[in-house]
Amino acid sequence: MPEESKVSAASAHTVSSYDEELQYLVRRISEMGGVAERMVEQSVHALVNSDHSLSQKVISDDLLVDEAERQIDEKAVLIIARRQPMASDLRDIIGSIRIAADLERIGDMAKNIAKRVIAVEGLGQPKKLVRGLEHLTELALNQLKDVLDAYSNRSPEAASIVRERDEEIDAIYTSLFRELLTYMMEDPRNITACTHLLFCAKNIERIGDHATNIAESIYYMTTGTQPDNERPKDDETASVSVSAK
């Protein structure tokens, strides 16, 4: 995307080395977001298809995301120290640090899913569970894509929409949680694999939460205020109980 980012940098600011530094952060975060997105997609694909080499790729890609966070952090601190930015630029820079931290965690979640490929393999992958997990992943990936777009477009409205939509993910996660418990009760041989799938589902639900955190950071960066209404980040499975027959 070098061409595109040059154009947007030129239109948004008069070109200066300070602007270039700020644009560096924007570009690195967009790239980092792209890598995290791909990792999530590939981790679930590896899980569903027992694709060991793909899961290895996801695990090693996590280093890219870690390194990106380190670079963004260092650059952010350097810019603040050197340029003594005004309030709105400062919000942007602090926002970059926050967003990079969320993206780094999303990379961790994808890696964690990829690591469970072997443990889940034995389950024989019942269609219903796989469909549920894929659906959950689709929703979380949409959230991640939309929030990265909101970031590129600096749109607090688009960020707010992402934030509101997190509930949908929580609802799907809760129903998947129930299904997995039921499946474990039906046959103890499913317990190990289903437990790992539960953690995978939890990771995907958390990816949705991180997308929501990013949405909140964008809102703060672009408006200077926090969103008013509280949004509970917890999943709702804490009280879910399924009885053995």
Added chain:
Amino acid sequence: MPEESKVSAASAHTVSSYDEELQYLVRRISEMGGVAERMVEQSVHALVNSDHSLSQKVISDDLLVDEAERQIDEKAVLIIARRQPMASDLRDIIGSIRIAADLERIGDMAKNIAKRVIAVEGLGQPKKLVRGLEHLTELALNQLKDVLDAYSNRSPEAASIVRERDEEIDAIYTSLFRELLTYMMEDPRNITACTHLLFCAKNIERIGDHATNIAESIYYMTTGTQPDNERPKDDETASVSVSAK
């Protein structure tokens, strides 16, 4: 602690309004750490003793931690904008934002444990599992206490010790994970409660990770460098498999 903090502020800096602002961050983080510590302790106590009113207290205490993070963030950004701090103070201020984020997450973990009190109740709490969970909690709380001390004393050495010790928690978590799976296989009626206990154990293991993150922030704040050696933050249960008899 007003008396104590006045004394330490006076001894560390010549008194000025800038120093007072920096001291405010230190004091708020120590207080926030104290609340998070208490929440973790009480959440597991509530879980083990089926104490519903204590679990409600932990759940509502989470608001204190959330509010503390908001205040620390706002103050930190304000100080940077107003005072245009030099590199070492800037590291301190950015470090405060990071540490507050980790403490906020620890509060979330404690709340999440507290919310599972009802779902776990039915298990009749086998001694071995309870002991395992309490032991894991003890280790995580020690890490948290020690890292908060390292923060008060600005000691990179003490922070490094915390960081090295995280492996112990991972090992206990892995063995608890196996025990819980085995217990589920023995009797399907244990599945729901054990699944919730698994998530509680995972939360405690994550508290250890956050203590380690804080240790890394302290190291960075006090030395200006990142610790050299990579420390894997993942748990090692991703490949654990227990077979049904």
